Amino acid sequence: MQDILQRIAVCIERGKASLKSLYPPDMKGQEGVAELTEKALKKGISAQEVLNKGLIFGMHSIGEKFSRGDVFIPDLLIAAQAMNAAMELLRPRFESGEIHHKGTFIIGTVSGDLHDIGKNIVKIVMEGAGWEVIDLGTDTSTESFIKAIKNSPGALVGMSALLTTTMLNMEKSVRDIHVKYPYIKVIIGGAPITENFRKDIGADLYFPDPNKLVEYLKAGN
Amino acid sequence: MTSKQRFLAAINRETPDRLPVTAHHVLPYFLETQMNGISYQEFFDYFGLDPINWVVAYKPDPSRGEYFDPEQGELGFLEPPRICSDNWRIKTEEIQDPKYKTVRFNFETPKNNLSMVLQSDKHTTWVTERLIKDKADIDIIAEFFTVPLCDVEEVNKQAEAFGEKGMIRGFIPGFDVYGQPGCWQDAAVLYGIEQLILETFHDPQWVHTLLKILEKRKKAYVSSMEGAKFDIVEHGGGDASSTVISPKIFDEFVAPYDVELIELAHKAGQRIVYHTCGGMMPLLEKIADMNPDAAETFTPPAMGGDADLKEAKKRIGDRLCIIGGFDQFHYFKDCTPEDTRQEVRRCFEEAGDGGGYILAPSDHFFNAEIKLLRAYAEEARKCEY
Ligand code: B12
Numbered sequence: 001m002q003d004i005l006q007r008i009a010v011c012i013e014r015g016k017a018s019l020k021s022l023y024p025p026d027m028k029g030q031e032g033v034a035e036l037t038e039k040a041l042k043k044g045i046s047a048q049e050v051l052n053k054g055l056i057f058g059m060h061s062i063g064e065k066f067s068r069g070d071v072f073i074p075d076l077l078i079a080a081q082a083m084n085a086a087m088e089l090l091r092p093r094f095e096s097g098e099i100h101h102k103g104t105f106i107i108g109t110v111s112g113d114l115h116d117i118g119k120n121i122v123k124i125v126m127e128g129a130g131w132e133v134i135d136l137g138t139d140t141s142t143e144s145f146i147k148a149i150k151n152s153p154g155a156l157v158g159m160s161a162l163l164t165t166t167m168l169n170m171e172k173s174v175r176d177i178h179v180k181y182p183y184i185k186v187i188i189g190g191a192p193i194t195e196n197f198r199k200d201i202g203a204d205l206y207f208p209d210p211n212k213l214v215e216y217l218k219a220g221n
Numbered sequence: 222m223t224s225k226q227r228f229l230a231a232i233n234r235e236t237p238d239r240l241p242v243t244a245h246h247v248l249p250y251f252l253e254t255q256m257n258g259i260s261y262q263e264f265f266d267y268f269g270l271d272p273i274n275w276v277v278a279y280k281p282d283p284s285r286g287e288y289f290d291p292e293q294g295e296l297g298f299l300e301p302p303r304i305c306s307d308n309w310r311i312k313t314e315e316i317q318d319p320k321y322k323t324v325r326f327n328f329e330t331p332k333n334n335l336s337m338v339l340q341s342d343k344h345t346t347w348v349t350e351r352l353i354k355d356k357a358d359i360d361i362i363a364e365f366f367t368v369p370l371c372d373v374e375e376v377n378k379q380a381e382a383f384g385e386k387g388m389i390r391g392f393i394p395g396f397d398v399y400g401q402p403g404c405w406q407d408a409a410v411l412y413g414i415e416q417l418i419l420e421t422f423h424d425p426q427w428v429h430t431l432l433k434i435l436e437k438r439k440k441a442y443v444s445s446m447e448g449a450k451f452d453i454v455e456h457g458g459g460d461a462s463s464t465v466i467s468p469k470i471f472d473e474f475v476a477p478y479d480v481e482l483i484e485l486a487h488k489a490g491q492r493i494v495y496h497t498c499g500g501m502m503p504l505l506e507k508i509a510d511m512n513p514d515a516a517e518t519f520t521p522p523a524m525g526g527d528a529d530l531k532e533a534k535k536r537i538g539d540r541l542c543i544i545g546g547f548d549q550f551h552y553f554k555d556c557t558p559e560d561t562r563q564e565v566r567r568c569f570e571e572a573g574d575g576g577g578y579i580l581a582p583s584d585h586f587f588n589a590e591i592k593l594l595r596a597y598a599e600e601a602r603k604c605e606y
Contacts, residue, residue, distance in 0.1 A: 015422065023422040069503075072467035074418045081419065114347045117415060117465060139320075162525060164550040165344065165587045191464070191525025192550060 004043070005053040008036045008086070012058025015078030017085040023078065037086040047093040051130060055086055059128025060214070067211045073121065080124035087127070094132075101132035102217070106148045107158035108140030109190075111169045115162035118190055122158055125210035129217070142173040149181055158213075159203075161190040171201040178202065187213060223385035224271040228452060228579065232492055232514055232542045236576035240569055242601030243271045243388075245518065245545070245581050249298045250343050251589065265387065268598040272387030276451065277301050278375035279394070279442075287367045303397055304367040311397065323349070326398045330365045333358070337411075339399055344587055348399055353412045356427055363434045369394050370445040380450035392455035393482060394442050396435065402496070404432045404439065404478035405466075406458030411435075414460050421470055428474060436478045443482055447489040453515065454491050456482060462499025464527065471507055480511040487512075494544060498584045500527045509540040519546035519572075520583035528583070530571035542577045547597075549582035553589035558596035565600040573604060580604075 011017075011033045014024050018032035031039075033055075040050050062079045065071040093099050105126045109119045116138045123133045134152060136144050140159075149155060157177065161167040167190065174186050185204040188197075198206035207213040222230065222238045230237035247264050256264060265272035277296075281287040281304045290303035290311055303311055308331050316323040321340040328335040335358055338350035353359060371391075380389045393402035400407045408431050409417050420428050446454070459465070461475045483493050495513040497504065498520055508516050519533060520526025530546045537543075552564040565580065572578040580601050 021423075072463065072470075073465055074421070074467050074470055077415060077418055078422050112342065120415065163587075164524070192523070194523075 004036055004040045005045070005049065005057070007031075008033055008040065008050065008054030009058035009061065011036060012055060012079055012082045012086075013062045015075070015082050017082040021082075032085065033082045034085040034089065037089050041089070047090055047099045050086070051090060051099060055083055056128060056130050059083055059125065063125050063128065063211045063214070067209055073117065076121055076124055080128070083124075083128055102130040103132070104134060104152045104155040105131045105158060106134045106136065106145065106152065106155045107160065108136030108145060108148075109138040110159055110161045110166050110173060111139060111141050113161050113163050113166035113169075114138045115160070115190075118162060119158075119160040122160065122189065122210040122213075125214060126158075129214040140173075142176045145173055145177055146180060149177065149184055153181075155184070157184055157186045159186060159188045159190075161188070161193065164192050167192055167197065170203065174201055174203045189213075224387040225385045225452065227271060228388040231576055231579045232453060234539070234542055234577035236606045239606060240573055240578065240580050240601050240604035241271045242565075242580045242598055243273055244586070245273075245583075246299075246585050248344065248585055248587065251587065255589065255591075262386075268594050269602060270598050272383075273390050274379065274383045274387060275299055275390050276376050276379045277391070278372035278379070278449075279304065279369035280372040280375075282368060282370050282441075285368065301369065301394060304369045306365070306367050308365045309367050325350075328352070328397070330361055332364070333361055335361060337398055346399065348410060351411060351413050352396070352398075353431075356424070359427075359431050359434060366434070366438055367397075368438050368441040371442055371449050373446070373449040376449040376451060388452040389450060390453050390455065391446075391449070391451045393439050393486075395458075396438070401458035401460070402439075402455055403457040403461055403475065404435045404482070405475040406460045407435045407439075408432055409458075409460035414465060418466060418470065421474055425473075432474065432478050436481065439482055440485060443485045443489060443491075445489075446486065446491050449489075449491070451491055453494050454486060455496055456486075456493050456513065457496040459496075459498040461504075462497050462501065462526075463503040464500035464525070468503050468507065471504055476507060476511055483511050483513055494542075499525070502527045502529060502532070505533055505537050509537040513541055515542035515544050515579075517544035517581070518583040519543060521546065521548045523548050524550050524583060526583060530568060534572045534574065534578075538572070538574075538577060542579065543572050544579040545581045545583040546572060547580060547582045549584075549586040549589070553582070553586050553593050553597070555590075556593065558592055561593045561596040562600040565597055565604070569601070569604040573606075576606065 016027045016032040018034040021032050066076055109116055123135050126133050134148055159170055187205040188203045189207055195206050227237040227241045231241050279302050287304050287306045290305040293303045310329040312327045314325045316325055321342055323340045326337045335352055337352040339346050340349050395401045396407050400410050486493050492514040494515040495508055496517050498518045519528035521528050546568050552561045568580055
């Protein structure tokens with residue numbers, strides 16, 4: 001059992017989605033995440049275990065390497081594609097309540113800002129850590145954040161900004177969210193953001209990279 | 222030294238009389254809202270900065286049946302004229318949007334039509350619908366694209382008029398309507414950077430085909446630059462930064478194409494600055510290996526880049542001229558003139574040794590306080606060799 005879960009984790013880390021995937025070339029012709037996930041479930045391994053010990057484990061390990069600067073954005077993107085192949089298979093089990101997400105995370109790039117690579121990486125890492133992610137896209141107005149919170153009242157909210165002009169829009173979004181939902185935690189990030197800026201605008205948390213956020217959440221916060 | 226001599230000394234990695242100091246782009250928004258609408262050149266004079274004059278001078282190749290797009294309106298800031306042919310007509314269509322000016326560009330060809338949507342606000346313009354939606358679209362592009370050529374006469378006319386005032390700067394053309402100078406960076410605009418990255422894993426051959434098509438168009442322009450009196454020509458773009466791609470992708474998909482254009486530009490007597498407005502540190506030697514004359518923007522970590530000017534100077538300072546590195550976010554706003562002066566000194570101390578360095582903000586700035594811009598220029602002028 002350990003073996004197949006480990007293989008799933010390795011396939012995720014290496015970005016091997018399915019038997020058909022040509023990448024990575026040294027794994028050509030081998031089963032990928034899709035086939036292995038199917039097999040694991042058939043063998044009676046619980047979906048929760050596949051999720052925790054296969055998918056989340058694989059994503060965690062690539063995420064850690066990214067944090068250390070050992071791998072780059074492309075490696076995370078291809079790993080996420082592999083993870084999605086398994087997520088497709090697990091979706092009905094999430095819907096039936098057999099397995100659960102750790103929680104809901106709403107994320108968007110702030111108003112006026114079109115940069116979405118960083119936001120997508122946060123999404124990938126949070127999904128990889130077992131969270132349901134609601135992606136509001138780029139150029140997200142305060143109203144869109146508020147509407148999403150209304151639909152998922154227990155969610156955490158993430159905001160991303162890459163421009164020094166648009167990071168200032170975070171202040172309004174954070175303030176308006178806190179006025180309406182004082183208990184909602186708003187987490188901010190993006191290359192120009194700093195801890196001092198977080199303090200200035202009254203956001204709850206800042207992390208320079210999403211793995212730090214995952215570690216913080218793992219620690220039971 | 223005149224400003225032009227000062228720039229050229231730095232680009233040639235010689236020692237100028239003092240630190241050349243300039244601004245990369247000065248956005249029309251900034252000039253209108255914060256400088257009472259003064260002109261681009263008045264801006265440099267006002268602060269005593271070493272001036273840059275951007276020259277965009279294209280011409281069509283009538284022997285290919287190409288002509289200026291008769292339907293293009295007034296040209297915006299750094300907007301090149303469009304070149305069309307009977308097989309490549311560009312029609313624009315305004316789309317109603319509650320928030321942004323939104324325009325669809327339809328590329329009409331004898332086969333399929335292609336289209337791209339751009340939006341803009343007061344600061345800038347961006348792509349919301351990619352030109353390449355289907356992989357087969359690149360066959361249409363390959364068959365029908367038009368090539369802008371350099372209007373050497375016009376460049377030289379402007380260079381003559383500018384004289385010793387400063388540096389004449391051009392760029393390798395991006396694709397029609399919206400693009401970037403580097404081949405990979407241009408492809409990222411046309412296809413979307415994340416999709417392009419994923420295709421390097423799934424269908425690398427297709428990515429190479431696309432890059433070759435874009436390179437061919439650029440090569441025609443670069444070859445036609447012979448005799449044009451540019452002082453420096455911009456190449457590259459942000460999507461090949463190490464905050465976006467890996468060094469491996471840089472080696473396989475960026476350098477092989479961009480290096481050919483640099484060689485060709487050198488043959489045409491031009492100097493090249495390679496622009497990387499994001500992460501650079503893992504790529505420094507790879508950039509220098511392409512043999513550009515200069516590299517920019519050396520964006521510091523506080524602005525989202527990763528540049529360590531001192532280390533960069535040590536690693537590649539003997540191979541190319543360094544441009545940029547100044548943190549315009551923290552030192553053009555909300556600080557004291559003394560802080561700004563210290564940031565100028567930091568840059569000079571870290572990268573100025575022996576010349577080969579041009580002080581500039583690491584890319585655009587949107588807002589700035591006049592007194593801080595003044596401190597920036599004044600302090601740099603005091604950085605003598
Ligand atoms: C790629 C890019 C673009 C692409 C974006 C494509 C896309 N689909 O996203 C395009 C070409 C469209 C673009 C446009 C512009 N850009 Co741009 N762009 C970049 C570039 C090169 C990389 C950004 C990036 O994706 N990085 C990779 C990601 C993964 O990093 P990241 O976003 O920081 O995210 C990481 C962390 O910060 C964190 N994180 C991010 N968000 C969050 C959120 C939370 C909650 C958490 C926990 C963590 C977290 O996690 C990520 C992984 O570690 C940067 C330079 C740089 N910083 O490297 C410039 C840069 C950001 N752009 C810049 C500029 C000026 C522009 C334009 C204004 C240019 C123009 N004149 O048109 C326009 C703006 C358009 C708009 N309205 O938004 C400037 C910003 C300067 C400033 N400080 O304001 C930069 C810094 C370049 C420069 N040196 O000047 N850009």
